[in-house]
Amino acid sequence: MRFQEPPLSRKTFILVAVPLAFELIFVFALAFLLQQYEVQLEDERHARDVTSHLNQILRLLMAEGTNAVTAKIANNPLDQTSKRRVLDTRIKAETAETQRIVAGHPDEEAAFNEIYEMLTGCLKILADNKQATAEGDRFAMLKAWGGLNRLTLKLQSRMDELIIQMSTLQEEKQAQQSLTKTYVSVLLCAGLLLNICIVVGLAWIFHRGTIKRLNTLMDNTQRLARGQELSPRIEGLDEIASLDNTFRQMAALLEEATRKQRAAFENAVDVICSIDKDGRFAAVNPASTTVWGLAPDELLGTRISQMVFKDDVNDTLEKIKQIISDQSSGAFENRVIRSDKTLVDMNWTAQWSGEEKTLYCVAHDITERKQIDRLKADFVAMVSHDLRTPLNSVQGFLELLGAEAYGNLNEEGYDSLEITEASVKRLIALINDLLDLEKMESGMLELRIGKTNLKTVLTSSIGSVISFAKQAGVEVKISNDASLVLDADSDRLVQVVVNLLSNAIKFSPKGSQVSIDIDKLSDSVRVNIRDRGRGVPESMRESIFERFKQVELNDERKKGGSGLGLAICKAIVERHGGKIGVEPGADQVGSVFWFTLPLQAAAVTAGS
Incomplete structure (x- = not known):
């Protein structure tokens, strides 16, 4: 034994x-x-x-x-x-x-x-x-x-x-x-x-049974650090044997994690690399061969400035310098020169390690996204110039035709003209909404921030939808005092409120009421628009603000609308530094669409 x-x-x-x-x-x-x-x-x-x-x-x-x-x-x-x-x-x-x-x-x-x-x-x-x-x-x-x-x-x-x-x-x-x-x-x-x-x-006896076995443990820690095979297992039922068993379990888990990390590093689609304090590549994964056309061995010791397109070198080095000085992480974009001298757009995420004096980076190929962005810009330009301009001309011609500038029309002709004008207006509105949304998402939309009376905004918005509300048999009113001044773009706020009121009226039963009330917070204001309609399911309260989202598939056909109104509202509110959402009404009847806005201009999103 x-x-x-x-x-x-x-x-x-x-x-x-x-x-x-x-x-x-x-x-x-x-x-x-x-x-x-x-x-x-x-x-x-x-x-x-x-x-x-x-x-x-x-x-x-x-x-x-x-x-x-x-x-x-x-x-x-x-x-x-x-x-x-x-x-x-x-x-x-x-x-x-x-x-x-x-x-x-x-x-x-x-x-x-x-x-x-x-x-x-x-x-x-x-x-x-x-x-x-x-x-x-x-x-x-x-x-x-x-x-x-x-x-x-x-x-x-x-x-x-x-x-x-x-x-x-x-x-x-x-x-x-x-x-x-x-x-x-x-x-x-x-x-x-x-x-x-x-x-x-x-x-x-103590040396043989304790010190010697502790030395084995210490030797195993060094072997683990060097990646060598561990010494034979320490036998026994005492604490040292238990510690050795735990250490071996930890080593096995660490080896498994290292193996997975190595597999992720070697099989990653993105380029994963480390750059030393002199700006030279210290380690690169095999993805560089696919993305940049250069094997890892070819990149080791190469300065990052030699890989970046000359027009982007200064911005790249400045961003890296800032990340190192802040001892933090950051992201930046640039263009990298491939081995075949073509350019590839890259999005870099970098983290500086002060202990190892190394910048750890993940470079993601965004060339396709950039191409899509360029195609989107071309599409917006095409829609703006090649579609909206002819449609405006058609709308002008139809207005002249309706004014009998080209002679009288019979009753059937006037009916067809009215339908055509409505279709052209709807198409122009859709194009305008699409262009506005693209501008907002690309950061190109400029807000004209100024002192804005919230009551004036709400009154103007109600005036814009009052005819539509009367046709639907819905009453629109302001429930409490809205006399409040804030820093905002009044025209864009009117656009938000009109969109929300139009939706509320559109889905409210005849004879019901749509109300607006204000909650003044410490440094912001919340605007609530309440209706007695069918409400929004909980599963859609987030996605309803995405493009072309409808609660029901036939809403666009039955109720009309482009499906862009709420997306535009969200973009405008967030551009102001606020938030927008929807929640069920009182007794789970209807909906409450709300948005918050900061009172001071300092809280408005930078760049506006």
Whole structure:
């Protein structure tokens, strides 16, 4: 069975607990030896003290005997008495001290009690000898000296035995102390060596099970950064193995993302490239071969200024310089010279990386869009000159014909003339709407911004549709005070309101009412046009403002209109910096077409 690495928490516990347990055992063992040494030292001191006091007692006793003999020879009893009193006092003091020392030691206490009895007998004999000497009883004196001699020999023999016993005990304790010192020295050396072995062993185990595996993780991060194959998987159930597993999952996801990114980079239709701070191509995807006719290897190291058409070089470099200085992203258009010397229109999206000092770009081929724009411009010019001018001539001719400038017409002729005039007017209106919308979307429409009274705009708009409203049986009115001045193009606002009112009247039932109300906001105004018509489905509330969009397919045939009115309204309102929309009316009946406009000219779209 393969050994599984324990978790890091357990390793950490072992790393701390093992040395700590050893240190505790070592300290307890050392404390025990030191305690034993103290006990042995105390026993030795005790034996030495007992021996010392016994020797002192023996010397004092012999001194007292010598004092008695000296006093007898010198025939000086007074001197004998005073010295004997001093010696007795010292003997009693030494005896008491010795009794205190041997207390608690039964063998020593029994032996000293025996010595004490002999010592007391000796002192009594000396006292009797003093009295016999005073009385001059020579027989008593001889008897006393004989008894004293026998008892003294016995006392000395017993004291010698006890002294020898204490000396032997003292020597034993000294030997034990020496042995204990040896044990302490051995314990210190062994503890030091064992501690070193434990630390080195734990360090090796920790290195093998943790540091080495962490180094494998670090090596894998470097391998991942270099794109090399990762080291073998780290086995185990601990945190490092889990981290290695997570790292490998991340590496797999990163590799998959890199693969997808590389696939997107290499298979992208647009040219994806990076440009260094000197303006040279640092990396280019294969799309350059299709779009520009140049392989990536041919572009590396080439300055972008060499690829751009000379008339667009300055604008391109200025835009790149601005993106770099702003440390941001931006977009610009230019023309790039292909390998066959033809020009291709490109739309560039660029992002500057300050850390890598590199400009990352995506260049999209907009040649077809530019061609369509040019065709659209040609179409608008054609419609403007080749269609509208002849239609205006036809309209003028029909007006002259209706005025009988070319003679009278019968009733059928007048009916046909009226139908023809209506068709020509509708066609001219459609062309005008189409031209206006193209101008607005291309940014060519100029707004004549000035102080505009909103009430005047609404009144003029109602006047323009009042006849149409009467024919439809619909009432049009302003619901609240619209006396408000704002910065706007009054003619274009009238065009917006007229379009919205016409639609509201067109789809309102007979006998209903179309109302206009104003909501004044902090820095803008909202105009609401409410009707009681069929309403606009929620799915079409956004698309209704696109070109040629109708709620129902037959609306154009039944209700008339070009399908451009709402698109024109949206373009004019957004050109003013406002918004337009539609929402259901009260109780989900009818519609509310609304638009907002800024009050101040500063909020109007730049370029107007």
